[in-house]
Amino acid sequence: MAYFRKVPSKKAKSGYTWSFTIETGVDPLTGKRKQTTRRGFATKKEAENAAKELSTQLENGLNIVDNKMTLNQYLPKWLEMAAKRKVKDTTFVNYQNVINFRILPVLGHVTLKDLNGSACQKFFNLLIDQELSNGYIKTIYKIFNISLEKAIDWDLILKNPLRKVDIPKERKRKYTVWKREELLRFLQVAKDENLDYFALFFVCIYTGLRRGELLGLKWEDVNFKNGNLHIQRNQTYLNGTFTYGSLKTESSNRLIKLDDETLNTLMQHKKRQSELKLLYGPQYSTENLIFSRKDGQPIHPTTLAVTFHSIMKKSDVPKIRFHDLRHTHATLLLEAGVSLKEVQERLGHSSIKMTGDIYAHVTEEMKSNASKKFSEYMQKNS
Known part of the structure; x- marks a missing residue:
């Protein structure tokens, strides 16, 4: 059904034009009737003809879109x-x-x-x-x-x-990782440069956490008595705002066992942070973040990147991305003889296949070593 009306117009000789409004169905999201309006017809007859033509098009399946929904x-x-x-x-x-x-x-x-x-x-x-x-x-x-x-x-x-829209084709990435000696050299320089960032890098390297998981850690996530670290939130920074939300996948929510050295590093870091709380008083943030700025506020991702690259340059180690610290951790775990299943659970991967696909180069070496060890065992004392 169409509705017609006169619309005042200074441009028209008659002083007005005609418009019509026609119903175009029901909005499936709101349940309200949808309408579209067309204007600028010189006579009512022209408006009626246009309305009739549009009605025919609608019956033949034409979509009328005039949606301001965001x-x-x-x-x-x-x-x-x-x-x-x-x-x-x-x-x-x-x-x-x-x-x-x-x-x-x-x-x-x-x-x-x-x-x-x-x-x-x-x-x-x-x-x-x-x-x-x-x-x-x-x-x-x-x-x-x-x-x-x-x-x-x-x-x-x-x-x-x-x-x-063009998106990049999915392809296997070649990861650059550090050797054990390079990791230790980086950590030593970080310790000399900035103790607070040293703690952050140390925990990252010894746990393999993603950046968002690392920066989203709060002190209630650490159980010093049992030596556990609960990974349960992700920090993101978009359009000037820090938010804390769900992790990448369900398996990302996990409990990680910490070694004594990592626990000691966290204890020393907490002690320094407590001194800063006293210094800043009520101005210190109530976020309770483990890794933060001196006033307890979240660390800006750009600040972390700049600090990481600065220490990396001073350490004279191969250039890598911050995320590659995670890959370094996993690679060294596998080289140390930790099973693929244990690495999967520690990293929070959704499947062991994903872990195997990413670290295929390491697992191939492990297979070769296993074959060699078995052969040597069989030939022993033969």
């Missing part, structure tokens, strides 16, 4: 109305994390009608610049793409802007 409004509703009913609980949590911590902080303010290929390409370029793995970027693309395809089904957009 991604902040749409994506949570998509999660609740569609995704939640189609995927497992663990997968749904992953969907939530990707949307809440990756997509919405950057694109949440954008309306569906303004979301275009250019904006989406800039978003994925940002993810690449943040050095996220190709596999994780592919996961973000997959979830975002599914949500936008459903927006088409719900007549909220006419086409999916992600179809014109």
